Amino acid sequence: MVEAPIFKIVRKSLNKVHKTLPRSSKFIIFNKSKMAKHPDIELDTASVFKSVIQMITTLDTDKACREHLERLRWNGEPICPHCGSQRPNHYQLKYDGAFNGLYKCKDCRKRFTVTVGTIFHGSQISLRKWFMSIYIFSSHKKGISSVQLSKDLDITQKSAWFMLSRIRNSFKTDVDFQFEGLVQVDETFIGGKNKNRSKDKKVEKTQGRSVKTKTPVFGMLCEGLIYTEVVQNTRGGTLKPIIRKKVKVGCTVVSDGWMGYRGLSAD
Numbered sequence: 094m095v096e097a098p099i100f101k102i103v104r105k106s107l108n109k110v111h112k113t114l115p116r117s118s119k120f121i122i123f124n125k126s127k128m129a130k131h132p133d134i135e136l137d138t139a140s141v142f143k144s145v146i147q148m149i150t151t152l153d154t155d156k157a158c159r160e161h162l163e164r165l166r167w168n169g170e171p172i173c174p175h176c177g178s179q180r181p182n183h184y185q186l187k188y189d190g191a192f193n194g195l196y197k198c199k200d201c202r203k204r205f206t207v208t209v210g211t212i213f214h215g216s217q218i219s220l221r222k223w224f225m226s227i228y229i230f231s232s233h234k235k236g237i238s239s240v241q242l243s244k245d246l247d248i249t250q251k252s253a254w255f256m257l258s259r260i261r262n263s264f265k266t267d268v269d270f271q272f273e274g275l276v277q278v279d280e281t282f283i284g285g286k287n288k289n290r291s292k293d294k295k296v297e298k299t300q301g302r303s304v305k306t307k308t309p310v311f312g313m314l315c316e317g318l319i320y321t322e323v324v325q326n327t328r329g330g331t332l333k334p335i336i337r338k339k340v341k342v343g344c345t346v347v348s349d350g351w352m353g354y355r356g357l358s359a360d
């Protein structure tokens with residue numbers, strides 16, 4: 094009996110896969126800092142808020158946003174990011190009689206807020222706008238431009254660009270994520286010309302457009318979702334394991350007929 098092939102390969106020329114869109118994932122890690130005292134927290138933005146209306150009404154003030162973040166990060170007991178002390182009764186510092194989320198550690202006596210070490214840290218943009226941009230970002234599968242975001246939130250394009258780059262970098266690559274259906278695969282080489290490189294980075298014995306000076310990138314596209322990965326080389330032994338990991342068994346993989354994929358369906 095012959096076993097059914099794991100992947101079916103269709104050889105066909107296709108348009109080049111786009112390389113720049115963010116990886117699709119609904120999870121976001123708030124804590125990107127190296128501070129070991131704080132565990133990473135993940136927020137499933139899609140399940141926390143069912144709609145943009147629900148989010149706007151729930152997080153209607155910056156105070157509500159801060160308290161929401163405090164619940165997510167600390168679960169009711171503030172954790173000092175400097176020494177790791179967790180207590181329900183760290184000092185709450187008041188400014189003009191009002192508490193705005195500035196704590197003082199009972200142990201190391203340093204000050205902190207809930208945003209220390211998060212993507213919101215050190216930003217002048219209000220938490221409401223941050224939450225809104227995370228929502229907008231995660232609900233636009235095809236990516237959102239900083240021009241559009243700046244209009245949506247009434248902020249400068251520079252701020253929008255800054256927020257988008259922080260948000261994009263925080264989105265976790267979903268390790269369990271797998272493509273289903275018809276998957277297009279493609280590999281390309283990116284990078285500058287050798288003559289434009291600094292002396293120590295120049296690659297010897299190459300001319301003009303040689304791929305020796307460029308970085309190979311492998312891309313997969315399926316129903317508008319894109320996955321890209323920088324690879325060591327474009328040999329079959331490198332690319333095939335990525336396909337096996339990221340594409341569901343039984344799916345059809347479409348390539349431009351490059352030899353590197355040979356044997357994918359056979360073993």
Ligand SMILES: [Zn+2]
Nearest residue numbers: 173176198201
């Ligand atoms: Zn402390």
